Amino acid sequence: MAKETEIKLRVSRTTLAALREHPLLKARSENGWQRHELFNQYYDTAARDLARARVALRLRRDGGQYIQTLKSRGQSVAGLSERNEWDWYLEQPVLDPARLDDQCWPAELAGLDKQSLQPIFTTDFVREKADLVWQRDGQRVAVEAALDLGTVVAGAREEEICELELELREGEPAALLELALALAVDLPLMPSDISKAERGYRLFDPASYALALPAPTPDAQTPLDTAFAALAWHLLGASQRLAEQYRFSGHWKLLEQWLAQLIDLRALLGSLGQAAPRTSSSGLRGALDALIEDWRPPLQAGQDDEAARQAAPARFAAELARTRWGLLSLEASRWLLARDWTARRTPTGQRQGAAPLGRWLARLLADEARELPLARYRQQPEDLAEQLPRLERMLVWLRLARGVLEMPEPDRLYGELVKLGELAARPLDDALRERRAAQAQTVATLKPWKALLK
Numbered sequence: 001m002a003k004e005t006e007i008k009l010r011v012s013r014t015t016l017a018a019l020r021e022h023p024l025l026k027a028r029s030e031n032g033w034q035r036h037e038l039f040n041q042y043y044d045t046a047a048r049d050l051a052r053a054r055v056a057l058r059l060r061r062d063g064g065q066y067i068q069t070l071k072s073r074g075q076s077v078a079g080l081s082e083r084n085e086w087d088w089y090l091e092q093p094v095l096d097p098a099r100l101d102d103q104c105w106p107a108e109l110a111g112l113d114k115q116s117l118q119p120i121f122t123t124d125f126v127r128e129k130a131d132l133v134w135q136r137d138g139q140r141v142a143v144e145a146a147l148d149l150g151t152v153v154a155g156a157r158e159e160e161i162c163e164l165e166l167e168l169r170e171g172e173p174a175a176l177l178e179l180a181l182a183l184a185v186d187l188p189l190m191p192s193d194i195s196k197a198e199r200g201y202r203l204f205d206p207a208s209y210a211l212a213l214p215a216p217t218p219d220a221q222t223p224l225d226t227a228f229a230a231l232a233w234h235l236l237g238a239s240q241r242l243a244e245q246y247r248f249s250g251h252w253k254l255l256e257q258w259l260a261q262l263i264d265l266r267a268l269l270g271s272l273g274q275a276a277p278r279t280s281s282s283g284l285r286g287a288l289d290a291l292i293e294d295w296r297p298p299l300q301a302g303q304d305d306e307a308a309r310q311a312a313p314a315r316f317a318a319e320l321a322r323t324r325w326g327l328l329s330l331e332a333s334r335w336l337l338a339r340d341w342t343a344r345r346t347p348t349g350q351r352q353g354a355a356p357l358g359r360w361l362a363r364l365l366a367d368e369a370r371e372l373p374l375a376r377y378r379q380q381p382e383d384l385a386e387q388l389p390r391l392e393r394m395l396v397w398l399r400l401a402r403g404v405l406e407m408p409e410p411d412r413l414y415g416e417l418v419k420l421g422e423l424a425a426r427p428l429d430d431a432l433r434e435r436r437a438a439q440a441q442t443v444a445t446l447k448p449w450k451a452l453l454k
Contacts, residue, residue, distance in 0.1 A: 004071070004083045006167040007176050010190040010244070012321070016147055016162055018187055020128065025145060025183075028132040033147070036127045038062055042200055043095055043117045050117075053106045056197035057117065059095050066090040070104050071197070121200035125150020125161045131169075136178075141171030143179065152196060154203035159248075161196060164189065177334040181327070189326040191333070192244045193237065202248070213238050220358025220404040224275055227357045228268065229336060231400050235265040236332050247320065250313045252302060259295050262288055264399070265332070267392035271364060274349035276341035284335055287328045300426065358404040361397055365405075368394050369452040374444040381436035384424045391421040413448035 011019065019025065020033060039061040044050040050057055060067045072084040086104040090096055097114035129146040146165040151158050164183075166176050183189060194202075216230035239261035246254040266288040269281050278285075298315065302308040319325055335341075342353060352360065368390055377384045398414040407413075420439045426432055443449055 004085045005173055006165055007180050008192055009164040010192045011162055011164055013162055015187045016149060019147060019164055028134045029130040030133055033128040033130050036062055038125055038127050040123045042120050042197055044120045045116045049112055051201050053109050055106055061093060066093045068096060068099060121154035121204050123152045123196040123200060136175050139171060141175040142169040144169055152199045152203055154200055157203040159199055159203055174337055177330060181330045181334060184323055184326040184330050188321055188323050190320055191240050191329045194244050215400060218357050218401055220356060222357045224355050224357055224360050225353040232268055232336055235261045240329055252309050255312055256299055259299055262292055263392055264396040267396040271393040274346055275352035277345060280341045284332055362405060365394060366452045374440045377440040378437045381433045382428055384436050388424045391424060395421055407451050408447045410448060413446055416443050416446060
């Protein structure tokens, strides 16, 4: 078994050609680009038992070699993936189920009849790969760069493969992100942890595609630093999967959810106080602010305007043709991997970062609630929009970690604050003014809100 650590970056054909000639890749390449034609047949049962077990089984033809491979989903955060991989070299292009023994086969599939495995889809592509080598902090880094161009085919459906894969062979995972970031300065790169196998399953049965990532479940004793990192990785990874799926399907709800992940990530960054000095996250916050500022108005317009919805896919395609989204995604990944928010903290910041989440969060919510004078907004609902950042900071923690709180009815508090936040974000008219005032009154009378203010 080998462990595969890689970054997958979706690109255009123009970008793929530019990568082939990029001076950074040329300077680090040992032997230049080597071309391979790869033909891949993926197997599963008719009920897709392997997909549910989060494994992928393929038979590849690479020149005169036949390679049977089993891959586990492993860990994947924001485009940086770690997967377990088993390879077997075969004499004939025929799947050999006997190789799938207890060393690699998931326990949940122990009762599966392996003779029921059948072809599901293919991924055939030309791969140009180069071995890159350089020194990082005095240590050798070796990376295989692969430019893949081809097609995923499932029955009558097909989708283009056009991507850059960077696979770590030696060195630290941070080196992959640093290399990808250096390339993303010049070229539009879209981080995506959706594998070729996942694309095949998505084509085979679009309704079966599992988009959501499981959310972390920190407990009350989890240190703030640990909880923040897990939640931020989750939001970033979810935003990348939503961007990929919206690019594929154009469904409006996915675009709304994409923006919601970015708003949550921005709110999370802004909630940490001295645990994350503002200087450590200023670049990341600025990039998020710019993206949110550009995308919030057209999404608000699209709630009531079908023309705005119809225009959104072209607008999003234009976004992906810029370098902004790739740079933000990769820089956020690098920042989280390096735990940059912990650098140069004051002793107070260090104590906050080590504080148990339950205690820290109760204090944060209480402080935010005291700075949200609901009595004023019952009288002056037109001013509620100024509190949107505060509401978003409260909401992201209540959405992802309210289970750690010892307070009455946290679910009710979250639900009513969601309504208040939605009203605060909408353009004001007479009807909305009344609804804002009424919702501010509703929140003010909640038991959990009163408990926060004690």
